[in-house]
Amino acid sequence: MGWRRQERALAVLLIGALGAWEPACAGPNLWTDGTSISTGHSNRGRLRRPAKMPEKGPGYEVPQTWRSRGNVYGVEELVAAVARAAHAVLNRSEKALLGVADLSPIAGGRSRWHRSHQSGRDIDLIFYAVDDEGLPLDPPTTEMIHYDAEGKAYAPRRTVYTETGWERRRFDVERNWRLLESLLADPSIRIQWIFVSEGLRAQLLDYAVESERPTWAVEYAKVVLRQPADAPPHDDHFHMRIYCSRTDRFHGCVDRGPVWHHEKKTFKYSGAERYDPVRWRMAMALPGLAGFH
Ligand SMILES: [Zn+2]
DSSP states (O other): OOOOOHHHHHHHHHHHHHOOOOOOGGOTTOOOSSOOOEEEETTTEEEOOOOOOSSEETTTTOOOHHHTTTTOEOOOOHHHHHHHHHHHHHHSSOOOOOOOOOOOOBBBBSSSSOSSHHHHHHHEEEEOEEEETHHHHHHSSSSEEEEESBBEEEOTTTTTSSSHHHHHEEHHHHHHHHHHHHHHHOTTTEEEEEEEEEEHHHHHHHHHHHHOOHHHHHHHHHHEEEESSSSSSOOOOOEEEOOOOOOHTHHHTTSSSSOOOHHHHBSSSSSSOOOOOHHHHHHHHHHGTTOOO
């Protein structure tokens, strides 16, 4: 459009003041507050003005392999929520260090590693691990380690790890649950999926029930923790996907798949979520909005 930023900001103010906002007037990314925007689907989408996951922060780091890939970009609320959750786990256990693997490329879109991860709303989180004496271990630097249903590290057929001492690793059910609970409790994101293998899912839920974690957290986890049917079982990391934020939906961010009850009812920033995915999709199909996404 060639507009300067201030003019755009002024236009937003004017339109807001007049109450004249109409979806048909808003092309993708035309009226924005300058924050990140996720557009399209998680497996066919883009990312604008992304937030970058810092290489390290309190309680987390992006290990070397994933740092060098450069898929360290996401929507702001996702990056911030993961940093907060890792910090929360660290506060409860001194040595906990979360390994943050891939988010999205800087502008989103396809990458050679993932079908999804295209619109800044997906993130891979490496499992917390302990050694055989229960002491926390740092995340692996070169590759993810697989865990069986008992939480023991194993090498799938034809896999040769370069990571030394991998055999000593155990799935750290306690810290992995704490991470999940922090993410589930974060009001700035709404989680659609956390992919994880059946065996590890069962361990996490059993742990949560035994240690009397809040019922809402257990029930929420039961809904979003899934072993995907059409992808690897995820016994080496969590893959988390969040829903489009309310504002990003106006810029063409599209959710696919189930919309959980909690997503419809939860609040973001303030006020009730008014988004109705069915009606919105119908609106997207109207001729006036052609080319919107
Ligand atoms: Zn993933």
